[in-house]
Every structure is written in C-alpha cells, then in structure tokens.
Amino acid sequence: MTNMSGGQALIKSLEMMGVEVMFGLPGGAILPVYDPIIDSPIRHILVRHEQGAGHMASGYAHATGRPGVAMVTSGPAATNVVTPLCDAYVDSVPMVCITGQVPLAAIGTDAFQECDTTGITLSVTKHNYLVTDARDIPRIVKEAFHIATTGRPGPVLIDVPKDIVDPKNPRSAMEWYWPTDEDIDAGLPGYRPNTKGHPRMIKEAARMILQSRKPIIYAGGGILKARAAEALKELAELTGIHVVTTLMARGAFPDSHPLCLGMPGMHGTYTAITSMQKSDLLIALGSRFDDRVTGKLDGFAPEAKVIHVDIDPAELGKVRKADVPIVGDCRLVIEEIVKAVKQLLDSGEVERPDQQPWAAQIREWQEKHPLFYDQKEGGPLKPQYVIEKLREQAPDDCILASGVGQHQMFSSQHWKFEHPYTWVNSGGLGTMGYAVPAAIGAKVGRPDRMVWAVDGDGCFQMTAQELVTATAERIPVKIAILNNAYLGMVRQWQEMFYEERYSEVYLSPDLPDYVKWAEAMGCVGFRVDSADDVEATIEKANAIDDRPVVIDFRTDSTEKVFPMVPAGATNDQVITDPAQAPVQ
Amino acid sequence: MAELTSGVKHHTLSVLVENKAGVLSRVASLFARRGYNIFSLAVAPTDDERFSRITIVVDVESAPLEQITKQLFKLINVVKISELHPDESVEREMLMATVKAEAGQRGEVIELVQVFGGQIIDVGHDALTIELSGRPAKLDDLEELLRPYTIVELQRTGRIALPKLERTAPRLRSLKGKSA
Numbered sequence: 001m002t003n004m005s006g007g008q009a010l011i012k013s014l015e016m017m018g019v020e021v022m023f024g025l026p027g028g029a030i031l032p033v034y035d036p037i038i039d040s041p042i043r044h045i046l047v048r049h050e051q052g053a054g055h056m057a058s059g060y061a062h063a064t065g066r067p068g069v070a071m072v073t074s075g076p077a078a079t080n081v082v083t084p085l086c087d088a089y090v091d092s093v094p095m096v097c098i099t100g101q102v103p104l105a106a107i108g109t110d111a112f113q114e115c116d117t118t119g120i121t122l123s124v125t126k127h128n129y130l131v132t133d134a135r136d137i138p139r140i141v142k143e144a145f146h147i148a149t150t151g152r153p154g155p156v157l158i159d160v161p162k163d164i165v166d167p168k169n170p171r172s173a174m175e176w177y178w179p180t181d182e183d184i185d186a187g188l189p190g191y192r193p194n195t196k197g198h199p200r201m202i203k204e205a206a207r208m209i210l211q212s213r214k215p216i217i218y219a220g221g222g223i224l225k226a227r228a229a230e231a232l233k234e235l236a237e238l239t240g241i242h243v244v245t246t247l248m249a250r251g252a253f254p255d256s257h258p259l260c261l262g263m264p265g266m267h268g269t270y271t272a273i274t275s276m277q278k279s280d281l282l283i284a285l286g287s288r289f290d291d292r293v294t295g296k297l298d299g300f301a302p303e304a305k306v307i308h309v310d311i312d313p314a315e316l317g318k319v320r321k322a323d324v325p326i327v328g329d330c331r332l333v334i335e336e337i338v339k340a341v342k343q344l345l346d347s348g349e350v351e352r353p354d355q356q357p358w359a360a361q362i363r364e365w366q367e368k369h370p371l372f373y374d375q376k377e378g379g380p381l382k383p384q385y386v387i388e389k390l391r392e393q394a395p396d397d398c399i400l401a402s403g404v405g406q407h408q409m410f411s412s413q414h415w416k417f418e419h420p421y422t423w424v425n426s427g428g429l430g431t432m433g434y435a436v437p438a439a440i441g442a443k444v445g446r447p448d449r450m451v452w453a454v455d456g457d458g459c460f461q462m463t464a465q466e467l468v469t470a471t472a473e474r475i476p477v478k479i480a481i482l483n484n485a486y487l488g489m490v491r492q493w494q495e496m497f498y499e500e501r502y503s504e505v506y507l508s509p510d511l512p513d514y515v516k517w518a519e520a521m522g523c524v525g526f527r528v529d530s531a532d533d534v535e536a537t538i539e540k541a542n543a544i545d546d547r548p549v550v551i552d553f554r555t556d557s558t559e560k561v562f563p564m565v566p567a568g569a570t571n572d573q574v575i576t577d578p579a580q581a582p583v584q
Numbered sequence: 585m586a587e588l589t590s591g592v593k594h595h596t597l598s599v600l601v602e603n604k605a606g607v608l609s610r611v612a613s614l615f616a617r618r619g620y621n622i623f624s625l626a627v628a629p630t631d632d633e634r635f636s637r638i639t640i641v642v643d644v645e646s647a648p649l650e651q652i653t654k655q656l657f658k659l660i661n662v663v664k665i666s667e668l669h670p671d672e673s674v675e676r677e678m679l680m681a682t683v684k685a686e687a688g689q690r691g692e693v694i695e696l697v698q699v700f701g702g703q704i705i706d707v708g709h710d711a712l713t714i715e716l717s718g719r720p721a722k723l724d725d726l727e728e729l730l731r732p733y734t735i736v737e738l739q740r741t742g743r744i745a746l747p748k749l750e751r752t753a754p755r756l757r758s759l760k761g762k763s764a
Contacts, residue, residue, distance in 0.1 A: 122610060123617045127660040130606070147660060189634075190602060190663035314654035 006134030006172040007032040007165035010098070011040050013141035016178055019069050021045065021060065021444055023053040027073025028113055030100030032166040045444065045473050050077045052437040052466040054084020058093045059441025062424040063399055063449075065227065067094040067148050068441060074100040075113030078159075079120065083431060085155045086124035090428030091248060092225055094153035096144050097125075103163035104132060104171070117159045126154030134164040134174040142179050143188060151193030152312040153225055193311060197328035197336055205283075205307045205324045206340035210350045212281035212305075214358045215241045218264070218293075221248030221427070222286015222310060228331035229253065229420040232285065235338050240355065242362055244272040246287055248427045251417035261362070262371075265293040267409040267561050270369030270574055275362055276301055277571045284308045286330040289319035290428070299570030309333045371413055372562070372580040380556035381531050383407060383482045387414040389534045390452060390480060393542060397422060398450040401439035403459030404430045406488035409561045411454045433462030439477045440470050450478070450542070457483040457507055457514075464517065470548045471522030478541050479523075479550045484557045485509040492560045509554055518550035527552045594623060595649050596675065596745050599638040599656060600664040603629055607661045611638060614659065620644055620652050624742030635663065639744045668745045677743040678717040679727065680705070684734040685712045693733055700726045711736060 004012070010033050014022070021043040026034040037044050047053040050072040057068025072081055078099040088095045102111040118130045127147050129140050137160075144156040163169045179187075209215060223232050229252050236243050236259050243253045244264040253260050264272040276282060282304045287293070294300040297319065308315070308322035309330055316325040326333055344350045373384040387410055391398075400415055401424040402408040408425060417423055424442050426434040439453035460481050470477055482488075487505045494502050518525030524544055528537050528551060541549040562577040601607045608627055615622050623641040630637050642649065653665055668675070685693045693712055694704060702716035716726055720743050727738065 118606065119609070122613050132605075188660065191660050312658070314651065314658055318651055318654075 002176045003173065004176050005032070005165060005167035006131075006137050006160070006174060007167065008036045009134065009137045009174055009176060010141065010160065010165060011036040011042065012176065013138045013178075014042060014069065015040060016138075017141065017145045018066075022069040022071055023047055023056040023060075023441065024071035025050055025053060025073070025077065027077055027100065029074035029102055029162045030071065030077075030098075030160070031073075032162060032172070033071065033098070033100070033160065045440075045469065045475075047437070047469050048465040049463070050080035051083055051433070052440075052463055052469065054081040054095075054097065055087070055431075055434055055437035055463070056441030056444070056466070057095050057097070058084060058088050058091075059401060059424050059438030060445040061088075061093050061095055061441075062438070063421055063442035064445035065421065066445070067096055067145060067153075069096050069098070071098040072100070073113065074102055074117065075115045077113075078115055078117040082120060082124060083429075085121055085157065087426050087429040087431045087434065088155040089124045089126065091426065092153050092221060093155065094148040095155040096141075096148050097155060097157045099157060099159050101130070101159045101161040103169075104161045105163070107161065117157070121157050124155070125157045126152075128157040128159065130159045131161065131164060134172050137164075137174070138177060139179045139183065139187060142184055146184050146188070147191065151191075152310075194313070194327050195311065195329035195332055197309065197326040197333035199336070201324055201326045202333065202336045203340050205309075205326065206337055206344055207350060208281060208305065208307060208324060209239055209241070209283065209337070209341060210344055210352050213353045213355060214279045215239075215281040215283060215355070216261075216275050216279040217241050217243040218246070218276060218282050218284045218287050219243055219249045219252050220246045220285065220287025221252075222330045223249050223252040224286075224420055226286060226311070226330035226332075228286070228329075228334055231331050231334035231338065233257075235334050235341075238338060238341060240359070241283070242275060242359075244268070244276060245417075246290070246293060246427075247412055247425065249287070250412055250415075250423040251420045254418045255416040256418060261366075263412050265290070266295070266565050266567075267413065267563065268293075269371060269413070270563050270576060271362060271365040273563065273565065273571050273574055274365055276304075278361075279304045282306050284310075284322075285334065286310060288315050294319065295565045295571040296569055299572065301571075369563075369576060372577050373559075374579055375531055378530075381529065381534070381554060383410050383484070383553070383555040383559055384414045385531055386480060386482060386534055386553050386555065387411055387454060389538055390454070391415050393535065393538045394452060395450055398452060399424060399439075399442050399446060401425065401435045401442060401451065401453040403435035403453075403455045404432045405456045405459065406484075406492065406559075406561050407454050407456040407459070407482040409489075410482070413561075432456075432459045435459060436463045436477075436479060437466045439479070440466055440475050443470075443475050443477045444473075453477060453479045455479055455481050456488060457481055457485065457509075458487045460514070461507075461512070464521070467518065467521040467523050467548050467550070474546070475548070476545055477548050478544075479518075479548065481514055481550065481552050482555045483509055483514065483552050484555045484559070486557050488557075489561070491557070495560070496564075497566070514550060514552035518548075518552075521548075523548040523550050525550050525552070527554070529554045593643045593645065595642050595644065596668045596670075596673070596743065597640045597642060597653065597656075598666050598668050598745060599640060599662060600630070601636050601638055601659075602661040602663060603634055603636045604661055607636070607659075608638070610659050610661065611640075611656065614655060615642075615652070618652060618655055620648065624740070626742040626744045639742070641743055666747070668747060673745045673747050675719055675743050675745040676717055677720045677723055678715065678741045679723045679738070680713060680715050680740075681727070681730060681738040682706075682711050682713045682736040683730050684710060684736060686710045689733060693730070696726070696729055702726065
C-alpha cells in the first residue's frame, strides 16, 4: 500500500487504464491534478480553448477506437466542454472528461469559477460523477472507462473538487488500491449491457433475409463502434445484399465494393435513398433511423419490414417499429446471423426468391443518377473537384475529418472511403468547428497516417486557434478550407426555400486572410483560386510533414449540395442538380 | 382530479435505484428532457439501504411508456423497473386535508371521515384536518365528498405500490398445468 494524494491517484488511475495521451488546459481548481502530470508518462496536449480539448479527445477516439481523455478546470472551462460532450453523446463516442471543481465546502456558495457541472452535463453524458472522497478516485476512474467504452459508448464526466486532490489538504490523503473487474461489476448493479442477441430473433432475421425480394442493409455508426466491418462484409457478400452506409458509417463498408451504394438521407446518393425507400426489408445494423436519413417519417420505406440490431434497447422501436428487434453487439449479432443464414442455405429449408430483378433495378438507378458536378474549364472552382483531387492524391488509408455543412456533405459524397476509422465527423449534433480539433486528435492517435481536414470558412473561424496547438505540439495535420465566403448550407436553404433572401450569411473570402492567419499560427499557408492549381498545391501540402498546412481553396459560392430531399418531404422527392441531364 | 387518478392514461412504474446522491434528479431530468409528465412521485429507501424505490405515476399512452422505460433503464443508477398494473398490484396513497367545519357541520364531516376509516388529526375552531390512507380511488371519493364543505388545503403523497402476491401455492399450480 502506498500513500498518495487524490491528484496523484487520479493520474495513476489514468495510467492504469492505459491512457497514453490526454488533451486539456489547466486552471485554478484542477491545478493539483496537473502537478503529477510532470512525472507521468502520459502525453498531455495543451489546447488553446477547452472546446478543442473535447473535440480532440473525440477525434482521437474515432480514429483509434480507444476512449479519448480531456481534462479542464471548473466553471467556464467545464461549460466550454459541454458542446464536445453533447457531440460525443449523440454520436456515441467513448470519452472520459475530468473537470476541476471548487472545494467541497465551497460547493453551492457561488464561489469563484464554480458551476453545477454535473447538473449541467447530466443530459449530455452517459454518466457523470461528483467525487466526494479521495478514496473513491481509483474506483470511479475505472468505472468511468468501463461505462464509456462498453454497451453503447459515450462520454463520462468526473467532477473533482480541489480539496480532495490537493496534497496540502488532509482530505486528499488516501491509500492507493486498484479495483478488480469484479469490484467494478459489483459497484454497478444497474449496468449490464446485453451483447448477445436473442437466438430465436437471430434465426427469424436470417429467414426473413433469405425470403425478401428487395432487401437493403442500412449500416450505421454502430458497425464501427462494434468493430463489425468484417462481419458486415461477410454478411453482404454471403447474401449479395447491397449496403448503404450512413454519415456515421462511412468507411464501414468500402465504397469501391460493388454492393456499396454510399450514403442515404437528405444529401445521400439517389440510389441509396431510393433503394431504401422501395425496399421490402431494411436490415438496420447499428443505425437509428435519424430524421436526416428517413425524411418525412410516415412516408419512409412504406413497404419495408425491419430487422433492427442495436446494443441500445431504447433505439429499438423509438422511431420505426421493428418486425425483428435484436438487442446486442453488432459484431456478435451479425456473426450469428451469418451462421444462421449459412445453416438455412445448407439445409435447403428456405426457398430464396429471385433477387436479380432488384439488383438490376439498383444498377439502373446507379447508371441514371450518379453523383454529379461540373468543373468547367476556366470556370469557378468547384468544391467537389477539390475533394476528388484530395482523395486521388492521398494514400488509401488517409483519415479525413470534416466540420458541418456543405463541405461535410461534399466530403461524405465525393471522398472514397476504403477503410473503417478513416472518417471523423460530427453527425448527430452537427457541431460547426469540429474539423480542426478532431483532425488534431485523430493525428495524435494515428501519427502513422496522413490526416486531412476538409473545413468550411465558417467552421474554420470557430476553432482555428487549435492550429497553434498543432504547431506547438508538432502535429502535422492538413486543412483544406473550402472558402466560398458564405455559411454555405444556410445560403443554400435561403436560395432554395427563402426566395433568395440572403439573411446574415455572407462572410467574405478575404476577411480574415487565411494564408496570413495560417502563417501566424506557425502553419504553411497556400491559396488556390483556380482548378488549374489544385493538384500542384495539394502535392506541395502532402510533402510537408513537420508542421500543419492550410490551403485556402476559393470555391464557387453558388454551388449547392445535390441530391437533396427537402426538410419535411418524403424520400420519394429527391431533387437532383438541375444542371444534370434529365433522366428518362 | 378523480378521473385523472383513475384514468386509463396512467401507468405506475416501480423503479429500484441505487441510493446515491443525485439519482432522483437524474430520473426527474430524464422525464423533462424526453418531454414526459410525471403525475406523482414517491421515493424512499428500501429494506436494503443500498437501494431506494421510486414509485412514479406517468400520464402517457403505452407506446411512449415503453420508450420512457427503456430510457430510464439506461440510467446507470437504475437497477430494475417494473410496471405495476392496477389489477396486479396493491396501491396506497395518503391524503391530508384541512376542511372548513363550523360548529353546525363539524359532526357531518367527522362522520364522513369515520365512514372512510380516516382520522381527525387536528381540530381548529372552524376547521378540521383529516388524514386518510388507502387506494387512490378511495381518496378521490372522500375528496369529492369533502368538497362541498370547502377544502382549505389538501396534500396527497403520490401513490406507492407493490406487486400482488401469488394466490396459489407453486406445487398446486404445476399439478394444474399437468392435468390440463
């Protein structure tokens, strides 16, 4: 038994959990926990704004599958991580966030930098703790990681009052111990995630899959969280069923695979949207029938039966009633479904209807309605062209991060994802400013990979200061700003649905000067005005490996994201680019 | 009030939670966050001091009830949830009411309370405070009957409930099963 302070125990507990890197910014209440970091092997990355710490932890988790760790002080620092916590909660990202708190005796007195952190974060965390006894620290840290990474992953917050971590305060004294897994289980009597699917339901699912004529696999982010990409591929290839990958699942199934139909939803490919809409069986795997996917709900996939697999029982039947609901880990359940399908095929029990007409129909949609844009010779630079060139010139396993808006949709549509964990983005919450810090977090987690962030000019201005962090910490991320001088997605909606009345949406292409700004932050800055310079500039950027690079691509302000299903419409009403040749 | 307490839209959830600080606020804020209304709520520790039991009466249709139950169960500190159907549970609630009872009417009120098996727990010069515990519907009835005398103040606890016990011994039941 070793005597130590609560602060030392906290850092030691993180080491015990295998934490290699954490993102944060110190301040008054958390000071005693920062002191032992000097002697710890954990790498701490000093951010410039606490929101950055949260998104970096999230980017790290996306790219590595390991929980991201952020640590900040009390009050305003805690409120600054609320956005990343909510973002991670909605996208089920495993994260542990440690916040400082005023001493126990001062709680509730409106002390300096005091806020009700656990109260504020109650609805944006999977669970949170206010530590009231230094001796609880090892147990709570281990519990927090267990909760964050099992079941449906999510962020867990630990609020730590200063007196119980401060070695100068007798309240912080404790004897070190490390709880066993059994201790953790015993301490969480209400937490038993169910990972194994119900055998009868799995059999029923297999039968339904083989008997359907027009099935579609609707793969969501749960595939990636469950490390189920291989299992998904096996199921798709065994059954010959086409796969749509939601925004959160891009990369879970390779875009180059003949069975891949790309992204469904509001800005999905025509074929992904329409094949779901016309299917007779939706096999929802780790997806949650988000409104951006379903469009108007009562007109969504009207003829489809639904098999719904999710680790979170509350997702089953939340939006769309499932004919076969299966609670369980996506990988384990898919593997069981594969077994059950093989058994049924071998036994000859089930007569499979001919699925060739459906495959032919899908092929026809793909041929008639491919993704479209038109980069005219000498014309304004098209954002899609930039993304295609970035993709062509980057290694196959390059990681792409994005912010939120048009550039995000262009990225998801035109980047070809070949590997899981190569796409880092904010799906559910739609957090502008996510790209820069998330890309930094991803690069820290995967230093062997090239990491590009495609960002909008609006997004970039929200969190750009984290490039100072990247330069200082030698994290060579690459940022492509698709600078169309507007809040592009808002502009698109104002053009299409508000009679071209552009309200508070113009940002200017030159203010700020992105190249100078990049240089001021220690990055290399480039500007590209025409399509002719795109390739050469990307090549230069790709060659830089010792500092961050920012390219200011001046893109066409009037370019819109198509296809589009307008808000409130059903998925039968897909608007394609008016410039695209009309389809017979 | 009467039709609300006995209305079909009401469901009683018995929620076993860890007896820890902040658990009630987690439960209550979940209802607020998901847009459900709590009709009544009673909470106290159980015989095992590690756990408390929260009895919540919710006014929702059955479909959202399933969702709220699942969401509740996602709270780490929630150990067990059971829905208690009125036919399969025993429910009790307590009511305290101060009723105007001037000299001429005092006898009537006392008689009424006695018929219901309630108690007079405080007497003032023109009012009485009465107490009654029992099935929520019975409380509704007394409340209705007291109304003409003018209710000055009224407080109900919210209901608590436990499942009904088995009426048949297990051995007999299995025999019955075999013969069928």
